[in-house]
Amino acid sequence: MRILLEALDDxxxxxxxxxxxxxxxxxxxxxxxxxxxxxxxxxxxFPFAKAVGQSPADIASALAERLGDHPALLEARAxxxxxxxxxxxxxxxxxxxxxxxxxxxxxxxxxxxxxSANPNGPFHVGRARNAILGDTLVRLHRLAGHRVRSEYYVDxxxxxxxxxxxxxxxxxxxxxxxxxxxxxxxxxxxxxxxDHARVRWYQxxxxxxxxxxxxxQALIEAEIADLVHASEHGDASVLASFExxxxxxxxxxxxxLSRLGITFDAFTKESTFVVDGSVAALMDELEALDIHGxxxxxxxxxxxxxxxxxGKTDFFYRRADGSSLYATRDLAYHRWKWTQADQLxxxxxxxxxxQAQQVGLTLAELGVEAPEVVFYSFIKLPEGKMSTRRxxxxxxxxxxxxxxxxAADLVRGLRPDYDEAEVxxxxxxxxxxxxxxxxxxxxxxxxFTFTWEDALSLDGGSxxxxxxxxxxxxxxxxxxxxAGWAGAEQVVLPRSPAPGLVEILRLLAVHHDxxxxxxxxxxxxxxxxxxxxxxxxxxxxxxxxPVLDGGVVHDxxxxxxxxxxQVLHDGLVGVGIVPLEHM
RNA sequence: GGGCGUGUAGCACAGCUGGAUAAUGCACCGGCCUCCUAAGCCGGGGAUCGCGGGUUCGAAUCCUGCCACGUCCGCCA
Numbered sequence: 230m231r232i233l234l235e236a237l238d239d240x241x242x243x244x245x246x247x248x249x250x251x252x253x254x255x256x257x258x259x260x261x262x263x264x265x266x267x268x269x270x271x272x273x274x275f276p277f278a279k280a281v282g283q284s285p286a287d288i289a290s291a292l293a294e295r296l297g298d299h300p301a302l303l304e305a306r307a308x309x310x311x312x313x314x315x316x317x318x319x320x321x322x323x324x325x326x327x328x329x330x331x332x333x334x335x336x337x338x339x340x341x342x343x344x345s346a347n348p349n350g351p352f353h354v355g356r357a358r359n360a361i362l363g364d365t366l367v368r369l370h371r372l373a374g375h376r377v378r379s380e381y382y383v384d385x386x387x388x389x390x391x392x393x394x395x396x397x398x399x400x401x402x403x404x405x406x407x408x409x410x411x412x413x414x415x416x417x418x419x420x421x422x423x424d425h426a427r428v429r430w431y432q433x434x435x436x437x438x439x440x441x442x443x444x445x446q447a448l449i450e451a452e453i454a455d456l457v458h459a460s461e462h463g464d465a466s467v468l469a470s471f472e473x474x475x476x477x478x479x480x481x482x483x484x485x486l487s488r489l490g491i492t493f494d495a496f497t498k499e500s501t502f503v504v505d506g507s508v509a510a511l512m513d514e515l516e517a518l519d520i521h522g523x524x525x526x527x528x529x530x531x532x533x534x535x536x537x538x539x540g541k542t543d544f545f546y547r548r549a550d551g552s553s554l555y556a557t558r559d560l561a562y563h564r565w566k567w568t569q570a571d572q573l574x575x576x577x578x579x580x581x582x583x584q585a586q587q588v589g590l591t592l593a594e595l596g597v598e599a600p601e602v603v604f605y606s607f608i609k610l611p612e613g614k615m616s617t618r619r620x621x622x623x624x625x626x627x628x629x630x631x632x633x634x635x636a637a638d639l640v641r642g643l644r645p646d647y648d649e650a651e652v653x654x655x656x657x658x659x660x661x662x663x664x665x666x667x668x669x670x671x672x673x674x675x676x677f678t679f680t681w682e683d684a685l686s687l688d689g690g691s692x693x694x695x696x697x698x699x700x701x702x703x704x705x706x707x708x709x710x711x712a713g714w715a716g717a718e719q720v721v722l723p724r725s726p727a728p729g730l731v732e733i734l735r736l737l738a739v740h741h742d743x744x745x746x747x748x749x750x751x752x753x754x755x756x757x758x759x760x761x762x763x764x765x766x767x768x769x770x771x772x773x774x775p776v777l778d779g780g781v782v783h784d785x786x787x788x789x790x791x792x793x794x795q796v797l798h799d800g801l802v803g804v805g806i807v808p809l810e811h812m
Numbered sequence: 813g814g815g816c817g818u819g820u821a822g823c824a825c826a827g828c829u830g831g832a833u834a835a836u837g838c839a840c841c842g843g844c845c846u847c848c849u850a851a852g853c854c855g856g857g858g859a860u861c862g863c864g865g866g867u868u869c870g871a872a873u874c875c876u877g878c879c880a881c882g883u884c885c886g887c888c889a
Contacts, residue, residue, distance in 0.1 A: 257829090258831080262832090263827085263831075263832070263834090263835095264832055264833080265835090267832075271831085271832085273831050273832085273870095275831070275869060275870070276831090276869095278869080279869090285869090308832080309832055310831090310832085310869095311831080311832065347889070384889065386889095387888080387889055388888060388889065389888090389889060390889095499889095524887070526887075527887095528887045529887090530887080538815090539814075539815050539816090540814050540815040540816090540884085540885055541814085541815085541884090541885045543887095545886085545887045546887095547887080548887050549887070550887095554886095554887070554888080554889085555888070555889045556889095578883090579816085579817065579882080579883055579884080580883060580884065581884090582815090582816055582817080582883075582884065583815075583816080583883095583884050583885065584884085586815095586816090604816095604817080606817070606818075606882070606883080607882075607883080609882085614882090639851080640851095643850095643851065644849090644851095659851090670825080670826095671824085671825065671826095672825090672826085674817060674818070675817095675818070675825080676817085676818065676881085676882055676883090677824085677825095683823095683824075683838095686824095686837095686838080687851075688837080688838070688851080689836085689837040689838060690824090690825085690836065690837035690838080691837085691851095693851050694837090694851070694852090696851080697849080697851050697852070698852090700849070700851085701848075701849065701852085704848060704849060705848055707848095708848060709848095754825095754826085755826090758825090758826065758836080761836080761837085762836085765836090768852060768853070769853080771848075771852085771853090772852085772853055772854090775847080775848065776848060777848055778847090778848090790848090811849075812849085812851075
């Protein structure tokens with residue numbers, strides 16, 4: 230509880246220095262009480278017992294006595310060698326009702342790159358984790374008042390797009406259907422969505438590359454290789470044909486993301502850095518490094534083993550024919566990103582860990598700071614890893630359809646008086662909120678197995694629980710408005726405040742701390758889980774503290790409810806939940 | 813074989829920059845709608861924190877060995 234620690238800082242400093250305890254030491258160990266029943270802030274006194282020459286219990290008692298009458302504290306108590314500080318709810322009430330200042334308009338610009346999926350097919354749930362995680366990070370930074378730019382790095386060259394472009398040029402629908410005859414039939418729901426339609430061309434081409442007669446295979450490979458080669462040398466007409474191939478696919482993918490509330494501020498094409506010559510310039514610089522090496526065939530690499538990389542240490546950045554590799558372009562991209570922003574954050578799948586390390590080390594070699602990277606583990610299916618190529622996938626579009634249908638059934642059962650349009654609107658909001666929340670609530674590095682049941686879960690610890698608490702606050706807000714309430718004239722804590730009131734005050738007091746921690750450590754799940762706690766606390770407040778009693782407005786309760794409503798609203802938006810006003 | 817990540821109740825998950833009785837949800841058992849939306853609230857049972865050693869006043873947390881799972885180890889993207 231930052232605000233409490235700040236209020237107590239002078240007194241603590243005086244008390245600790247009187248004991249002869251170094252400021253750095255006590256500041257390091259003081260923090261939120263692990264045992265919430267013991268208080269808001271705890272100071273374990275064990276670390277300095279020896280230096281002070283007293284038992285931890287004695288130190289704690291001495292401190293408790295000294296701090297006991299501070300206005301911000303309800304109680305300072307020594308217990309088991311800890312000094313436990315309980316915030317005074319009346320003091321909290323004063324500090325929690327005003328929103329904290331958010332004035333970072335001149336602060337550093339943070340560029341968050343996320344998603345950046347190859348535009349060759351629809352999102353499956355595994356790929357979407359990147360987008361959901363990245364977008365939540367963007368939203369939380371905005372909530373914290375930071376300047377943010379979200380960016381999608383478009384892989385518009387190289388083999389994958391090359392294969393797609395080749396397929397669209399050389400195959401027709403009949404051929405594609407014949408090739409994919411053994412596969413599951415395409416879902417007519419998505420017939421007109423280009424990401425679903427064109428991925429079949431891509432799949433058909435991949436099949437041909439593996440199973441066509443040898444001569445045909447060789448021909449296809451040669452044609453694709455020509456395309457790829459041309460794209461890697463910045464050939465404008467080939468790049469234009471690539472764009473014509475992947476553009477509609479990307480649009481389809483973005484349509485899916487937009488349904489999830491995910492949008493981008495900028496799209497940067499990989500080919501940009503080939504065309505403008507920065508990749509070539511970069512390769513020249515790399516060649517001048519003393520860890521630079523040349524393979525037998527003339528390809529170039531850096532020996533990153535000399536910079537502490539373990540395992541495979543050769544990092545290739547240039548082919549024998551002089552063309553660049555994906556990682557090389559990524560280096561140029563990152564260098565450019567530093568000209569755009571003051572902080573770089575990348576969201577990457579765990580399969581990119583080595584690559585990210587190589588890029589980081591190489592950037593350091595060039596005197597450029599490495600980006601901060603948030604890694605996430607893959608979402609598997611019970612049958613194994615998701616793969617578009619093998620047809621072992623759950624498409625995000627399908628998940629959203631199913632989630633919406635199930636949510637609609639739930640709403641119809643719970644609210645028989647709502648009309649169908651209302652049901653649909655609520656179901657859509659609940660569905661996308663739940664799908665997002667079920668992914669952001671777990672720490673990114675935790676791998677998990679997709680199950681329909683979990684992904685569609687609408688109970689206890691999921692989005693609707695938090696949405697519902699907000700809905701209750703909105704219902705009260707409507708009643709307050711109807712009663713003509715125009716803000717509290719006098720806010721005072723009742724003589725013996727209900728547990729629910731104290732609890733919501735504590736949560737509100739800690740809200741900003743959690744947000745900052747989530748943002749600074751790139752761990753959105755901390756904030757997501759905190760939001761559930763906040764909702765729980767609001768429910769307790771709702772239970773204990775009538776805001777309108779027989780038409781009479783309780784000023785203090787009304788003020789707290791309204792503040793909680795705002796915080797819940799902003800928090801829900803921050804994790805990508807749609808803050809419905811009624812549901 | 814090597815690098816990195818993960819392993820916590822039946823299931824899922826938090827805590828991991830060392831601190832008190834390991835938090836929460838689902839599932840299970842019991843209770844609450846003359847009262848601001850019961851998608852809610854209250855109560856109950858359930859954990860050798862993967863296994864073994866070590867460091868420490870104190871270890872789920874740090875170190876070390878082992879085991880299981882994931883991931884990477886293209887001059888692919």
